[in-house]
Amino acid sequence: MTDVSWADKLSAVSAGLGVLTAGIALLIARTANEAAHQSNRAAGQANATADSVAQIERYRWQYEMTPRFDVKITRLGPGSDQASLMLTFEGPPALERLDEIEIEIRDDGYTHGVGLAGGPDEQQIAETIWGPYRFKPGINDSSADGRLSPAVPLELGGWLKRALEGSFHPSWTDQEYWSERYAGAPVRLWVRCRREGYQPWTLTYNVEVTDPQ
Secondary structure (H helix, E strand, O other), X not given: OOOOOHHHXXXXXXXXXXXXHHHHHHHHHHHHHHHHHHHHHHHHHHHHHHHHHHHHHHHXXXXXXXXXXXXXXXXXXXXXXXXXXXXXXEEOHXXXXXXXXXXEEOOOOOOOOOOOOOOOOHHHHHHOOOOOEEEXXXXXXXXXXXXXXXXXXXXXXXXXXXXXXXXXXXXXXXXXXXXXXXXXXXXXXXXXXXXXXXXXXXXXXEEOEXXXX
């Protein structure tokens, strides 16, 4: 039987302790690494949450600062095809002013097809104002087709007044049909607003045409 010397025993114990120490060090390193990953994930989640909250706050602020307008359209007289649009900037008070406000006549919202024999093509449909009124071309720099009143600045409490006239019937129909089609129909508008430091706003209005009081 071979005797194991104390030196051999001590060497074996030292080797075992070395393996144990290495194992403990590896475990500690893995634990630290996992903790670091968890910390990074937590930090990433916190940043994502902060970004989401900030985005929601920006949306809320943008919504609360949405311009408010009073929009009226009045005929110039009973049975007249001339009318006046009055737009008043009413709020919110904190907005104070708009760098630009642009008004566009919208179409009636229906789909107007092409392809019928003798019918209009896409360009003719696009050029037609499908509604009861248009801006009087050239007045207040309104576009030649009467669809657009160009952008101008406006302060809180200020107003814009724009001249309207009956829209023209397209060549493939007649005025009687056109007048009956849009009798009593509202004037549909886009109102586009811009202010430095804010996202642009696009507002829609359906405005009934009234007779003068």
